Structure formats: C-alpha cells, structure tokens
Amino acid sequence: MTQTHATIESALDPGTDALVGDWIDLPEAAERLGLKFNRIKQLLAERKALAVRRGGHLMMPAAFIADGQVIKGLPGTLTLLADAGFDEVETLRWLFTPDDTLPGTPVQALAENRGTEVRRRAQALAF
Numbered sequence: 001m002t003q004t005h006a007t008i009e010s011a012l013d014p015g016t017d018a019l020v021g022d023w024i025d026l027p028e029a030a031e032r033l034g035l036k037f038n039r040i041k042q043l044l045a046e047r048k049a050l051a052v053r054r055g056g057h058l059m060m061p062a063a064f065i066a067d068g069q070v071i072k073g074l075p076g077t078l079t080l081l082a083d084a085g086f087d088e089v090e091t092l093r094w095l096f097t098p099d100d101t102l103p104g105t106p107v108q109a110l111a112e113n114r115g116t117e118v119r120r121r122a123q124a125l126a127f
Helices: 014-020 026-033 037-045 074-083 088-096 106-111 115-124
Strands: 023-025 052-054 057-061
Touching: 014 088, 023 026, 026 037, 026 057, 052 088, 057 088, 074 088, 074 106, 074 115, 088 106, 106 115
Parallel strands: none
Antiparallel strands: 023 057, 052 057
16 A cells, blocks of 8 residues: 555554544544535645554544644644654654653644744654
C-alpha cells in the first residue's frame, strides 16, 4: 500500500501507542468535526490529519481534534515531518514525546496555539 493516505497498515509499537494515549476511530472523528465520513478520508489523503491502524481499525489520536476542529498547525507540521522523511509512526512519536524545552509535547504546543516553535523544530529536522 502506498503512503498517500497518511495511514499505515502495520500495528503500532506499544511505546508509541502508549505515548498517544487516547484514540478515536474515524466515524467518531467525523462526528467530532461535524463532517461526513468521506471528508475524513479526504483530510487523511491531503495530510491534514493522520490515522494509523490499531486493532484492525483506522484510528486517530483524540488530541488532533479540539473545539470541533483539527488543531491549528497540525496539517503544516505533518507536511514538514513528511518532508523530513518521517513515516506515520515516527511522526506520532515526535508529536507525542515530551520536550522540556517547549515545555510539554509538540501536539500540546499546537493545541495551545504555540505552533510557530513546533513548526520551526519540525522544519529543522529536514536539514
């Protein structure tokens, strides 16, 4: 399978799965975003969100959605990490690993509208 839909077919490693914590399936993501299910698939294809296979189902980190929207800065950050050569699991690991210099995790910083620093760090990974 190609990686064009920002999904993977293999199971997550337990460490990355634990870092992410709360997961939602795609129908729940569609409901939280107020979108039709097909639009969720389009968001994944456009790399505006990311889902991986867990237990046979495509799942998205619950932290990617806040106040009925994909968190600000996530799509651009996903693009930067993909450009740096990160696969989906590496992207999740990077987004959910605590960084004392932020502080918190990159996904928390995005949710708190501190995305400029997160994107700067993601961009630096490509060099």
